[in-house]
Amino acid sequence: MMINKWLKQLTQMLASMQTAIYLLLIVGVVSALGTFIPQGQTPTFYLQHYGRTTSMIINGLGLSNLYHVWWFQLLIILLCLSILVCAYRRLRWGKKISGLASLFMHLAIVFILIGALWSLGYSHSSFIEIARGQTIALNNYGFEEGQLKLNDFKIDYYPDFQPRQYTSDLSLINYHGKNIHQSISVNHPLKTGSLKIYQSTWGWAIQLTNLTGTTETIISLKDKDLFLLDEAQQVKVQAVFLPDFKDDKTGIQSKTPLPDHPHVWLTLLQQDKVVDMAIIPVGQEVQLGSYSLRFDTFYPYSGLQIKQDSGVYMVFAGFIILLAGLGIRYWFAFWGKKGAN
Amino acid sequence: MENILLDIFFALLLFTVIVNLIRLWKPIKHGDFISSMLIIMAVITFIVMLVVRTSMGGRIPFANAYEFTLLFAGGVLILAILVRRDLVSPLFDLSVALLTILLLSVASSFSSEIRPLMPALQSGWLYAHVATAVIAYGSFALAACLGIIYLGRAQETDLSLPEVDERIYKLVVLGFTFLTIVIITGAVWAEEVWGSWWTWDPKETWSLVTWLVYAAYLHTRHSYDWKGNKSAWMVVIGFVIVMFTLFGVSVLLPGLHSYV
Numbered sequence: 001m002m003i004n005k006w007l008k009q010l011t012q013m014l015a016s017m018q019t020a021i022y023l024l025l026i027v028g029v030v031s032a033l034g035t036f037i038p039q040g041q042t043p044t045f046y047l048q049h050y051g052r053t054t055s056m057i058i059n060g061l062g063l064s065n066l067y068h069v070w071w072f073q074l075l076i077i078l079l080c081l082s083i084l085v086c087a088y089r090r091l092r093w094g095k096k097i098s099g100l101a102s103l104f105m106h107l108a109i110v111f112i113l114i115g116a117l118w119s120l121g122y123s124h125s126s127f128i129e130i131a132r133g134q135t136i137a138l139n140n141y142g143f144e145e146g147q148l149k150l151n152d153f154k155i156d157y158y159p160d161f162q163p164r165q166y167t168s169d170l171s172l173i174n175y176h177g178k179n180i181h182q183s184i185s186v187n188h189p190l191k192t193g194s195l196k197i198y199q200s201t202w203g204w205a206i207q208l209t210n211l212t213g214t215t216e217t218i219i220s221l222k223d224k225d226l227f228l229l230d231e232a233q234q235v236k237v238q239a240v241f242l243p244d245f246k247d248d249k250t251g252i253q254s255k256t257p258l259p260d261h262p263h264v265w266l267t268l269l270q271q272d273k274v275v276d277m278a279i280i281p282v283g284q285e286v287q288l289g290s291y292s293l294r295f296d297t298f299y300p301y302s303g304l305q306i307k308q309d310s311g312v313y314m315v316f317a318g319f320i321i322l323l324a325g326l327g328i329r330y331w332f333a334f335w336g337k338k339g340a341n
Numbered sequence: 342m343e344n345i346l347l348d349i350f351f352a353l354l355l356f357t358v359i360v361n362l363i364r365l366w367k368p369i370k371h372g373d374f375i376s377s378m379l380i381i382m383a384v385i386t387f388i389v390m391l392v393v394r395t396s397m398g399g400r401i402p403f404a405n406a407y408e409f410t411l412l413f414a415g416g417v418l419i420l421a422i423l424v425r426r427d428l429v430s431p432l433f434d435l436s437v438a439l440l441t442i443l444l445l446s447v448a449s450s451f452s453s454e455i456r457p458l459m460p461a462l463q464s465g466w467l468y469a470h471v472a473t474a475v476i477a478y479g480s481f482a483l484a485a486c487l488g489i490i491y492l493g494r495a496q497e498t499d500l501s502l503p504e505v506d507e508r509i510y511k512l513v514v515l516g517f518t519f520l521t522i523v524i525i526t527g528a529v530w531a532e533e534v535w536g537s538w539w540t541w542d543p544k545e546t547w548s549l550v551t552w553l554v555y556a557a558y559l560h561t562r563h564s565y566d567w568k569g570n571k572s573a574w575m576v577v578i579g580f581v582i583v584m585f586t587l588f589g590v591s592v593l594l595p596g597l598h599s600y601v
C-alpha cells in the first residue's frame with residue numbers, strides 16, 4: 001500500500017513538466033561542472049591541487065569520475081523516466097502528426113540513452129600494436145575469435161612532410177567463418193558485424209642482436225624505448241631511430257621522416273647514467289661499453305583500436321528517429337499553418 | 342588579397358555601425374536602405390574572400406579556428422539579411438554589425454595560415470558538421486540580437502513586441518534543429534575516427550549544455566507559455582553559453598577538439 005502510494009507520487013512528479021525542465025537544467029549544470037574538474041585522476045592528485053576541503057568534496061561525491069558516478073547516472077535515468085511518463089500521457093491525447101513526431105523524437109532520446117547504457121555494459125575495446133608481417137590472435141585481447149595480420153603499413157606525407165594519411169593493410173582471418181582483406185586508414189575503419197578496427201597510431205620498431213658472450217640474442221624494441229640488458233647491474237640500452245640521418249654540426253637529427261638513410265642512435269645507460277653511445281647504419285656492429293650490438297633491421301608498427309560494440313547501432317538508430325521527428329515536428333509547426341502567424 | 346578583402350569587410354561593418362548609431366540618434370533619409378546595402382556589400386565581400394581562400398588553399402576553408410570563426414561571422418550576416426527582410430530596426434542592424442565585428446576580432450587572434458588537413462579531419466563529416474554549426478550558431482546569434490531589442494523595448498521597430506518574440510522563437514527552433522544535427526554528425530564522425538561517439542570531451546559536453554538550455558527554452562514556452570521578457574533573457578544567456586562553447590572552451594578547457 002505504502003509503496004503503491006509512493007510510486008503514484010513519483011509518477012506524478014515525473015509527469016510534471018516542471019520536473020523535466022529542472023532535470024534538464026540540473027544535468028546541464030552538473031555536466032558543465034565536470035569540464036572544470038580534471039577527470040579520472042587519483043585522489044591524491046586532487047589533494048595536491050585543491051587542498052583538503054575541496055578535495056574531500058571532490059573525492060566524496062565522486063566528481064573525479066563525474067559522468068560515471070552513480071548519482072549522475074541516476075539523474076539521467078530520472079530524465080529518461082520523465083520523458084517516458086510524459087510520452088505515455090501524450091499518447092493518450094492528440095493523434096495529430098506533429099504530436100506523433102514529437103512523441104517519436106522524445107522516445108528517440110530514451111533509445112539513444114539505452115544504447116549508450118548497453119555499450120557501457122556490453123562493449124569491449126582494446127588497443128594493440130602490431131608490427132608489419134605480424135599476426136595476432138584476437139582472443140588474446142578479449143575478443144571472440146579470429147586472427148589479425150598486418151600485411152603492410154604506409155604513411156603518406158604532404159610536401160612539407162606533415163602526415164597526410166596512415167594506412168594499414170589488414171587481413172582478418174577466420175572471424176565468424178569469414179576472411180576479410182582490407183586497407184584501413186584514419187576515418188576509414190574496418191567494420192564487420194559489431195567489430196570495428198581503427199587506425200590509431202604508428203611508430204618505428206628496431207631489431208638489434210646482442211653479440212656479447214657466446215649466444216646471440218635478438219632484441220626488438222620500439223623507437224625511443226629502453227631495453228634492460230643486465231638486471232643486476234641495471235644496464236639498459238636505448239634506441240632512437242633516425243630514418244634520414246644527417247651528419248652535421250647542428251646536432252643529431254633526421255632530415256626527413258622517410259627512411260632514406262636509416263641509422264639507429266644507441267645509448268648505453270647504467271643506473272640511468274649514460275655510459276656510451278653510437279650512431280650506426282643497418283647491418284653494422286658496434287662496441288658499447290662491454291656490449292657488442294648489431295643493428296639488424298627496422299620496420300613500422302601500427303597502433304590499432306579494436307572495438308566490439310552493438311549498442312552503437314541502437315544509438316545511431318535513435319539519432320535517425322530523433323532527426324526525423326524533429327524535422328517533421330517543426331515542418332508542420334511552421335509550414336503547416338503558414339499564414340496563421 | 343585576402344587581407345585587403347578582410348579590411349574591406351571590416352570597413353563595411355564599421356560603416357554599418359556608424360550609420361545605425363546615427364539612425365538611433367535621429368532618423369535619416371533612406372536609412373534602412375543604406376544599412377541594408379552596406380550589409381549586402383559586406384556579404385558579397387565575405388563570399389569573394391571565401392572563394393579566394395578556397396583557390397589559394399585548394400580546399401574549402403572549413404577546418405580550423407580561424408576559418409570557422411570567419412564562416413560564423415559571414416553566416417550571421419547572411420541570416421541577418423533574411424531576418425531583416427520585413428524588420429526595420431536600426432538597433433538590430435547595429436547589434437548584428439557589432440557582433441560580426443566581435444567575431445572578426447576573435448578570428449584575427451587565431452592563425453590564418455592555410456594548413457593541409459591532418460588525417461582526422463579528412464572526412465565528409467567535417468563539412469556537414471561545420472556547415473550545420475554555422476547555421477545553428479548563426480540562428481542563436483540573431484535570436485540573441487532580437488532578444489536584446491525585445492529587452493530594450495526598441496520603439497523604433499515596425500514590428501510589435503509579440504512579433505519580435507515570435508521571430509525569436511522561430512530562430513531558436515531553426516538553431517536547435519541544426520544544433521541537434523551538429524551534435525549527431527559530430528558523434529557519428531567521432532565514432533568513425535576514434536571509435537567512440539561520446540567521450541565527455543569539454544567541447545562535446547558544452548555543446549550538450551547549450552542543447553539542454555535551448556531545450557529548456559522550447560519546453561517553458563510550450564508548457565508555461567513563457568514568452569516575452571523571460572524567454573528573451575534565455576536566448577541572450579543561451580548565446581553567451583554558445584560563445585563560451587566556441588571560444589572559451591578552446592582557450593580554458595582544451596580537449597580532443599584542440600583544432601577548434
Ligand code: HEM
Pocket residue numbers: 403404405406409461462467470471474523524525526527528529530531532534538539540544545546547548549586587597598599600601
Ligand atoms: C556544439 C558544438 C560543436 C561545434 C561548434 C563543433 C565544431 C567543430 C568544428 C568547427 C570542427 C572542425 C574541424 C576542426 O577541428 O578543425 C569540429 C571537429 C570535430 N568535432 Fe565538433 N563541434 C561541436 C560539437 C561536437 C560534438 C558534440 C561532437 C561529438 C560527439 C563533435 C565531434 C567532432 C569531431 C569528431 C571532430 C573532428 C575531428 C577532430 O577534431 O579531430 N563535435 N567540431
